Amino acid sequence: MKKYILGFIALIVFSCELAIDVDVPFKEAQLTVNSIFNPDSVWSATVSLNRHILNDTTFFQQLENAVVVIYNNETPVDTLKHTSRGRYRSITSSKPKIDVEYEVRVSAPNYQPVSGRSKIQSLVQITKAEFMVNNEGQSNQFGEINDAIRISFEDPAEVNYYQILVETKSEWYDLARNKIMIYRDQIGIKGNDPEMISEYLPFGDTYNSPMDGILLKDILFNGKKVVTSINLDHYYKNADITIFLRALNEDYYKYKATAKLQINVNENPFAQPVEVYQNINNGFGIFAGYAQSTYTIGYPRPMITEINPSKGRPRDKINIYGKNLLNSYVSFKGITSNGHELMTYSSVVQSNENMLEVIIPDNAVTGKIVVGNHGKIAVSDVDFEVIK
């Protein structure tokens, strides 16, 4: 609705622009360090330089010769190595621990050294997640639906910050590489209950950007058991859904929230601009972390135990036996008229948990048979022979 206001203002405005010189004080460039850590990954960081606001370039200079050291209590615990384009990564297998305060110190020739401190607070487990019954969504023209899930977790007594993300995973068979590929898709989500409503959810964007998920602080449920529902924006149902509950530390939460806000208000000339939270002394950037728990609402994987008969002609009926086969699709290796190979779907005559009766497609050729449902697939061990 903000567009209406701006639109009405635009109606009555005869605006006129003038480029003017503003003396913006800018000392020399400073180091920008970004390092987001969690107990499941090794240490990593990026090092770059900030630039004057009126600098015409569009990229940030990456530093390849910086020394990036992680300290705990004045003791170095890890030294990161440059990998590519300003990215640094641990070559040891040491990972950050919860409740330990770390410091990142970065120095590079010609620039002032910078440092920042942060600590992961706690890990909060999702105790349960399930689809809400009675909230079956309708699918749109693309077969996407809206749905809702209910999640439960115990909020610890202290102040906690969360980021909730939801992802679907679907598998597909890559014929050329003879490999099962995984496609991950983050889903736009929105809190349904008052306690799940983000302080920073702007009106108008019904759903948050999938990459940001829901960002929230436990103001309304501090120290309580939380059972709440989340709306899922249009997605393809019938696939595993994984919920990520990230317990952010305060630094990360503040950074995320303000970075999001800065973008939100950028287009509004009347709003007070937002400064993004940063915690790198003498420089810019964020050193912060989170601990993540996941919960997957999954489906059993289909399995092929037997194909009978083991060969056939197009339009023949064959039976596939196995497990979890109800409502599966079946595809054969096929060939197009111009010789292009692809997986081609067959018609399923009947299906139950243990058996599928299918018709061999007209353009099928000898190759693997793929059976799939709920985003998971099973590939036959051996090629099915198609007799021409």
Next chain:
Amino acid sequence: MKIICLCSLLGIVASFYGETIAQNIAQNEIIISKNQETLGFFLNEITEKTGYTFSYINSDIPLEKTILISNKLKTVKEILDALFINLAIQYEIRNDKIILMKRKKLSGHTYTIAGYITDNETGESLIGATIYNLQTEQGTTSNSYGFFSLTQPSDSIYLNVSFVGYEARVYKILLSKDTTIQIRLSSGTTLNEVVITGKDEDKIQESSRMSTIDIPVEQIKAVPAFLGEVDVFKVLQLLPGVQAGSEGSSGLYIRGGGPEQNLILLDGVPVYNASHLFGFFSVFNADAINRVELLKGGFPARYGGRLSSVIDINMKEGNDKKIKGEGSVGVVASRLTVEGPVAKNTTFIISGRRTYIDLLASPIIRNRTNGDRSGGYYFYDLNAKINHRINANNRIFLSVYSGQDKGYAQARNANDGGSLISVNEDRGGMGWGNITTALRWNSMITSKLFSNVTTTYSKYRFAMYSDFKKSETYNDSTTTNFSSNQYRSGIRDYAIKIDFDYLPHPNHYVRFGAQAIQHRFSPGVLSYRSTEEKRDTTMGQQTTNAKEFFAYMEDDFLITHRLKINAGVHVSGFLVENKFYKSLQPRISGRYLITPDLSWKASYSQMTQFIHLVSNVGIGLPTDLWVPATAKVGPEHSNLTATGAAYNMHNKYEFSLEGYYKKMEGVVDYKDGADYLNVESDWQTKVEIGEGQSYGAEFFAQKKTGKLSGWVGYTLSWTNRKFANINGGKAFPYRYDRRHDIKTAVVYKLKENREFSLTWVYGTGAAVTLQQSTYLGAEGQSINYYGNRNSYRMRAYHRLDISYTTTKKTKWGERSWSIGFYNLYNRKNPFYMDIGHDKQGHKKFIQVSLFPIIPSISYRFKF
């Protein structure tokens, strides 16, 4: 100084208008050879020219005293009155003698003379007129209803009544009992230089109040108006200590306070949102207004509830002699006001204004889009008032104001796909408006006690909606889906108020009273309805009820003729969510006359505000949210101290110089970037509570009447705010902090029917926050770094507006044409700043300006 005293005496005499004394000699016209001589000389001359001799006791009559009288005096009576008026001598003409005697002090009795002062032609109350006894030099001023009361020793008194822009009159009254009179003054012909006579209580140096400015409505109408649309608030913006906010806005930022800190009273009823068209125009229609007064400090105890200012606007009551009308046709809007008597003791006024851009634009849009699109925007105002005089002592009024803004757009999109026909309709819009109603009963309980009981109802409401309707017809069966978003916010008040004016003695003007208000706040409710998603949801905070009370008592006390103070106390309370806030606010202001024309003034006031306005853009958008103080977010407080001098030169020019310091506590601001429409969470979690301070000096020179009138003001000020979580807890300049600020308004009457006016304003550039550098974010995005909030200054703002008006009498009344230019020299004033590119493609800051030179024309008429 003596000369000035004499001049003012001359003035008194010039305007002398006494009662007829039925004695022939008294009406004889004679010519006196000199006008400044001793009393003895004048007595001799009168004897020579009339043959009447004077009889007196030598010791009683100061024959050597030099007296100045006007050379315009003609009759013997006029001359005698002029000679003795200030000498406590009374005369009696008996046979061929004129007997002079010391004026008798009659018994020690005092009696009260009370009544109403009105305009002779229209019957409108004259507010702030001065009534003063020429002999005792004691006086008073009329209140908001034109009521006055003066208690004097029993005597034959000469009562001088004067009001700016009106011809003063002197009444001779034998005060032997409590007396009620109705006084009607005639306006000085077209604001000619009417000499302000006598000891004018309302003269700037004599009033105990400070930081208070009133501008004659005629002057408000005479200064150049943006797009020809007379705007009261835009005229107030031309006063020192008042900032205008952003370009074109009608917001008032008074001594570093925000628009929410202004108590805007229309006939005593608070108006919550005084803006039309996103703040470009204010809601008050100048044709319906009798008087506007701005108080920037030194608040008397009778006002309360806001931190920074009081804008007290009185509506006209309606002409009591005949039906009159006036109106105008302008670029933006047209206005019409009709007033007059409806019955013997009843008058009415009704005044309306409406814009008509939508009426012109809508058919064009519709036509060009084959009826698929339409849209428009309009606002209107309607003021109405009925005034009934029950008897000499009782009057009732009913006044109503209603104003609305409305903008809408709709689009229709039909798609005929053969068997499937789909029609999408999209509608959106917004509207906001105020309604205020006041029913008031004035009563003169005794001649010393005046009461005013008011019951009021006021409401402000804002609503925004967007609807989407989609219907699909497939094989003759139609499915229709509908979704609708609606956002509403508002405030509604019921109030009852009683005020008393008690004038026990000429040296005391006591006011006391109390008020109770029942507020209902609806700070942002979002409802979403959809047939497709089968949802019907209402979100946001539900309504909050609150009760506000206050009581006050003040005395305007003349301690010695040099020292006068207005001291009082305002006690208020607020009950919300079972939490009771109370506040005791002392108020004092006073003046010390150094010479009769120069006084030193000082004031101190504490104010408490129990309601907040949360606004994230600060330009007075209708989306700003009125919310009550709550258990979490307490009330706002301010302390204001001011001192300065006031000087009156020749009763024509008024000068004031004031320094002030204001401290505000508990002010609220949205947290960094919080969005107003984020209704899904409680507003309380989105605000920061902090403090502010403002200090500076203001110089003001004003000339209210004459061929050339107007004012010049200069303000030097500093204003800042401090919040724990904004700008790293450091104080930062308020957006409308202006170091230097110059305001000029001049109205020049070339001839009786031609008028030229100009205004020029200059102000240090507004404080803005600009990006300093940019750096890489953790997700690979660019992040802007701003540094300190409001640490840059945009370029200085200055602008010259002019207007020229020519008036002509016609058979039916009077008409006038005005042409004007806004921003005459086409200054590109900064509106906001952004990042852009110059012609060479280099990144530069871009200053966006709003209004270039804009001509306007308007036509006004009166009948």
